[in-house]
Amino acid sequence: AQTVTQSQPEMSVQEAETVTLSCTYDTSESDYYLFWYKQPPSRQMILVIRQEAYKQQNATENRFSVNFQKAAKSFSLKISDSQLGDAAMYFCAYIGGGGSQGNLIFGKGTKLSVKP
Amino acid sequence: GAVVSQHPSWVICKSGTSVKIECRSLDFQATTMFWYRQFPKQSLMLMATSNEGSKATYEQGVEKDKFLINHASLTLSTLTVTSAHPEDSSFYICSAPGRLAYGYTFGSGTRLTVV
Numbered sequence: 001a002q003t004v005t006q007s008q009p010e011m012s013v014q015e016a017e018t019v020t021l022s023c024t025y026d027t028s029e030s031d032y033y034l035f036w037y038k039q040p041p042s043r044q045m046i047l048v049i050r051q052e053a054y055k056q057q058n059a060t061e062n063r064f065s066v067n068f069q070k071a072a073k074s075f076s077l078k079i080s081d082s083q084l085g086d087a088a089m090y091f092c093a094y095i096g097g098g099g100s101q102g103n104l105i106f107g108k109g110t111k112l113s114v115k116p
Numbered sequence: 117g118a119v120v121s122q123h124p125s126w127v128i129c130k131s132g133t134s135v136k137i138e139c140r141s142l143d144f145q146a147t148t149m150f151w152y153r154q155f156p157k158q159s160l161m162l163m164a165t166s167n168e169g170s171k172a173t174y175e176q177g178v179e180k181d182k183f184l185i186n187h188a189s190l191t192l193s194t195l196t197v198t199s200a201h202p203e204d205s206s207f208y209i210c211s212a213p214g215r216l217a218y219g220y221t222f223g224s225g226t227r228l229t230v231v
Binding site for chain 1: 162209211219
């Protein structure tokens with residue numbers, strides 16, 4: 001069975017600085033998708049960034065970028081120029097079967113605090 | 117993009133009563149809806165998967181008779197918590213697969229408090 005592990009329960013970053021959130025996963029599949037979701041205090045799940053496993057190029061969305069290491073099964077999220085609004089829970093998620101198989105598998109989450 | 121509307125946002129009910137939570141896909145057809153439960157400071161735990169026109173699939177340990185799921189149409193899935201007890205108090209979120217370019221679409225969640 002596939003698993004997603006986030007080893008950092010909490011992280012803290014100074015405003016305008018850069019922070020990296022870690023995520024590792026375990027799968028025997030070769031075709032899958034990985035996501036980072038943000039859950040602010042409102043608890044609405046917001047997609048931050050996605051990565052297709054077949055793509056070697058790391059995904060980037062404005063201040064958010066990932067370091068996708070397929071062989072190492074690692075999928076870290078880098079937040080540059082951190083802002084107060086980035087404070088939230090961040091969940092790493094996996095879906096296999098080329099994206100066609102069932103539900104997202106979530107990690108336990110990392111709570112990010114941003115200090116002014 | 118795809119939108120899932122979830123209602124109510126919060127509800128307080130008395131022990132022994134039932135509560136219905138609705139999730140509607142507003143601009144797309146959701147043949148599948150995932151229902152999650154989230155305890156404070158924890159991750160999302162999949163409870164069940166509903167499919168339009170068929171019985172829901174429940175995860176191990178989830179009581180089918182307590183958490184009734186109905187997927188009446190391609191745009192509506194409901195979760196009914198029957199004979200609610202204080203331990204059912206939690207945050208419930210629905211999610212529907214959309215275009216993978218946008219990831220899965222989540223409802224805004226329902227905070228249930230049973231008193």
